[in-house]
Amino acid sequence: MRFLSSLLLAAVATIAFASVPASATGVIKCDAGPASGWKSQETLTNKLTKEGWTVRKAKVDGGCYEVYGTTPEGDRVEAYFHPVTLEKLYVGRRGEVLFRKKGY
């Protein structure tokens, strides 16, 4: 019995190991409609660069644009932007919230 339950445990662990999807972190969610109406990621990174940001990486997360980079003030952060308005919604540093737009 104990052997069986351990086997089962091992099987569960193996399946779990193998099947973890790269999930969204989901700090912020955007309801911005279909992606065809979004501004391009490049537009956002160009805009940010002009404002003094250094963008290391940008991607879509939770329906928003998520940007890893350095703010004009020099903080290494993770920031979320609305994909249609490109408005800044959230700025955080390893989970510490530096800015959060009301309602998000």
Add this chain to the structure above:
Amino acid sequence: MLRIILNNKKAFWALLCLPALFILQPYASGDLIAMDMLHPTGEWSARFMIAAMALSPLLSLLGPRPTLIWLIQRRRALGVAAFAYAVLHLVFYVIDMGNVDDMLAEFFALGIWTGWVAMLLFVPLALTSNDISMRALKAGWKRLQRMVYPVALLVLVHWIFIHNNLVPALVHFIPFLLLVAARFFLPRRPIFKGA
């Protein structure tokens, strides 16, 4: 022939290097940046650590099964691999951050200092993972290596808070925690027949 390769301890060390090759390949070819390396290196480090720690509870639950004995004879390699992947993890963190100011600015975030302390405590464990240290430290060696339990706890907190997501950390830790719990709550099986 296969049996000879399988039972060669150096072959096991080589096997533990394999994930690193797959992880590093896209970085070497420029497809991924240092930031993208943090997750896979950290995850493999935690996996090897959990694997090494799970062997004793498995042995007390299952008794002396050949595969388990085979793995226990190679537990040192698993632990050292966990440390090596943690070092890789730290190296990529430093490359990604690029300067000390940025690292200091986030040092006190719960997801960050736990990683640093885990790394720091991991160093003496790795440095004493050899026969000379075992002989020199005698009973103290085991006490020292038990520090891997607080290290694992720090790693769990580090993982949860750096990722803003409980699931991947728990998927790795819950089976292990169940094993440890089972070891405490179920009667021990004798390790040797007749013992």
